[in-house]
Amino acid sequence: GNSVTQMEGPVTLSEEAFLTINCTYTATGYPSLFWYVQYPGEGLQLLLKATKADDKGSNKGFEATYRKETTSFHLEKGSVQVSDSAVYFCALVLSGNTPLVFGKGTRLSVIA
Amino acid sequence: GAGVSQTPSNKVTEKGKYVELRCDPISGHTALYWYRQSLGQGPEFLIYFQGTGAADDSGLPNDRFFAVRPEGSVSTLKIQRTERGDSAVYLCASSPTRREADTQYFGPGTRLTVL
Numbered sequence: 001g002n003s004v005t006q007m008e009g010p011v012t013l014s015e016e017a018f019l020t021i022n023c024t025y026t027a028t029g030y031p032s033l034f035w036y037v038q039y040p041g042e043g044l045q046l047l048l049k050a051t052k053a054d055d056k057g058s059n060k061g062f063e064a065t066y067r068k069e070t071t072s073f074h075l076e077k078g079s080v081q082v083s084d085s086a087v088y089f090c091a092l093v094l095s096g097n098t099p100l101v102f103g104k105g106t107r108l109s110v111i112a
Numbered sequence: 113g114a115g116v117s118q119t120p121s122n123k124v125t126e127k128g129k130y131v132e133l134r135c136d137p138i139s140g141h142t143a144l145y146w147y148r149q150s151l152g153q154g155p156e157f158l159i160y161f162q163g164t165g166a167a168d169d170s171g172l173p174n175d176r177f178f179a180v181r182p183e184g185s186v187s188t189l190k191i192q193r194t195e196r197g198d199s200a201v202y203l204c205a206s207s208p209t210r211r212e213a214d215t216q217y218f219g220p221g222t223r224l225t226v227l
Contacts, residue, residue: 004154032214043220044155044203051214089154096213097143097162099171100205102154 002027006090006103013080013110021075021106023064023090031092033057033066033073034100038087047075047088080110114138116219118204124225125194133189133222137206144187145216146179147203155203161187162209194226 007022025031035047035057048057053068062077073090090103117136125131137144142163147155157171161181169179176194181187191198201223205216 044218099157
């Protein structure tokens with residue numbers, strides 16, 4: 001089946017630290033890959049996406065590269081801020097208009 | 113236009129009662145999805161509509177759960193004889209049909225608490 005595995009949290013970092021949240025996937029086809037973010041008290045927001053191998057998605061200083069050879073889509077940010085504190089979800093979709101498959105989420109806390 | 117909206121934002125009910133949760137998708141999005149998010153977990157798929165019809169309901173946990181979308185826009189998720197295990201945040205998402213059909217936009221969710 002299709003599944004997403006992401007690193008267990010919580011992750012606690014100091015402001016301006018480098019962030020990596022690992023995500024790997026298993027899929028029967030060639031999925032599109034996503035990172036969604038859920039800030040405290042808010043709904044899920046799309047952070048970035050990549051639709052094919054070697055694509056890099058980026059937004060708000062976050063980046064993730066679609067690595068087909070390692071079936072990974074790790075999220076990185078060079079310098080985190082307190083405002084980045086949230087839960088991050090890695091997800092895949094096999095094709096347009098099919099359900100998303102999510103990982104369990106990784107809680108990030110950034111302290112000043 | 114506006115994003116996906118869901119009502120109510122919170123619903124508290126007693127075990128055995130019936131509840132309805134409403135989702136209003138982004139205007140023009142023909143695809144609509146329901147997910148359920150339990151505490152500390154990622155969202156899990158329930159049902160997906162393309163237009164008025166349920167294209168995939170394989171995620172509905174049992175026959176107490178039902179969803180409709182009679183006019184191809186607003187959708188209602190209905191839960192009969194609620195159980196404490198139904199307590200979760202119910203999320204709705206919509207996506208366009210053609211360009212960027214793989215990208216789903218989520219509403220704020222309805223937090224359901226069954227006492």
